[in-house]
Amino acid sequence: MKKIFILLTFIFVGISANAQTADELKQELASKKDSISKLQSKANALQGKIDALPGWRKGAFGTIGASLSGFSNWYARTAPNTSAGNIGITINGFANLLEEKFFWRNSATVNLGWVKIDNKDDPTDSDAFETATDVFTISSLYGRKLSSKWAVSTLGEYRTTILDNFNDPGYLDIGAGFTWTPTSHLVVVMHPGNYNFVFSSGNTVFESSMGAKIVADYTNKYGGLNVKSNLSMFQSYKDGNFSNWTWTNSFGYTIWNGIGLGFEFGLRNNRQEAANFQNVALANADNKLQSYWLFGLSYNF
Numbered sequence: 043m044k045k046i047f048i049l050l051t052f053i054f055v056g057i058s059a060n061a062q063t064a065d066e067l068k069q070e071l072a073s074k075k076d077s078i079s080k081l082q083s084k085a086n087a088l089q090g091k092i093d094a095l096p097g098w099r100k101g102a103f104g105t106i107g108a109s110l111s112g113f114s115n116w117y118a119r120t121a122p123n124t125s126a127g128n129i130g131i132t133i134n135g136f137a138n139l140l141e142e143k144f145f146w147r148n149s150a151t152v153n154l155g156w157v158k159i160d161n162k163d164d165p166t167d168s169d170a171f172e173t174a175t176d177v178f179t180i181s182s183l184y185g186r187k188l189s190s191k192w193a194v195s196t197l198g199e200y201r202t203t204i205l206d207n208f209n210d211p212g213y214l215d216i217g218a219g220f221t222w223t224p225t226s227h228l229v230v231v232m233h234p235g236n237y238n239f240v241f242s243s244g245n246t247v248f249e250s251s252m253g254a255k256i257v258a259d260y261t262n263k264y265g266g267l268n269v270k271s272n273l274s275m276f277q278s279y280k281d282g283n284f285s286n287w288t289w290t291n292s293f294g295y296t297i298w299n300g301i302g303l304g305f306e307f308g309l310r311n312n313r314q315e316a317a318n319f320q321n322v323a324l325a326n327a328d329n330k331l332q333s334y335w336l337f338g339l340s341y342n343f
Contacts, residue, residue, distance in 0.1 A: 057265065059228045068184070076180035091148070096142055102135035103268045103294045105304030107338025108169060123162040130175060130336040132306050134270050134292055136261070145193065146184050147229065149259070151272070151290065153177040153306070154205060174209070175334050176203040177308070179274075179288075181257075195221040197231055197255065199274065211248050212241040213286075215276060217255045231257035237286070238276050247317040247324045251280040266296040268342055283324050286312040294340030304340025311332050 155175030185193030202212035211337025236255035242248040278284035290308040310332040317327035
């Protein structure tokens with residue numbers, strides 16, 4: 043009986059020691075987490091001061107997506123001998139000069155995509171990759187500051203395709219007005235005096251006009267997540283059918299050494315493009331919402 047009592051005593055003491063050790067470790071862990079939180083707050087404050095310093099800010103990130111497949115004598119398919127592929131790449135770059143009395147913001151976006159569906163049993167079927175997505179946009183915004191958040195500004199923005207029909211059509215916006223910067227991550231351009239030059243060959247429905255230009259650009263980083271959203275709108279004073287807008291959104295989550303997962307999607311409304319594609323008069327165009335999306339590996343540098 044005495045031996046049993048001694049054994050139970052040792053077991054109880056051991057359990058109590060482990061429990062005490064676990065409680066102490068939890069308290070120490072909570073203390074470390076609190077210290078990390080305080081250090082992170084200080085680091086964020088220092089980073090905010092660094093971001094507020096004058097000078098150049100440069101960077102780029104994008105997404106690469108690819109899917110390739112092949113079938114040989116796969117009789118469950120309507121076309122048993124087929125190869126298919128889908129390749130897409132996006133690049134978002136910027137170079138911004140921020141000074142005490144002025145700013146100069148420059149950005150470029152490239153989105154290219156190719157697709158292929160080759161039925162090897164059909165000699166008339168093409169085995170080449172065809173263009174699926176073709177977007178090229180470059181912009182430059184200069185402003186003289188009136189206050190910390192408002193500036194008198196001028197903007198030049200050019201948009202076209204580069205794989206097919208370069209500058210046919212091409213859009214060039216040049217205008218002046220005001221820029222509002224409520225935070226370091228959001229820039230809103232409001233230019234009531236803007237001319238939208240439209241370049242095209244032949245007798246087409248495209249026409250240049252005077253109007254208002256509105257651009258909202260948001261760029262930020264949340265830990266390993268890069269976010270960029272850009273809305274570019276032109277409202278024609280001459281005819282609402284000449285108006286257009288494009289909204290693009292890019293997300294890239296870094297997993298290792300600048301590489302991770304990325305997703306991008308874009309929306310566009312442009313009646314002139316719809317009428318040109320359908321070969322109808324501008325008023326008769328079936329102006330459906332245009333869209334694209336891409337998912338794949340992301341990169342940033």
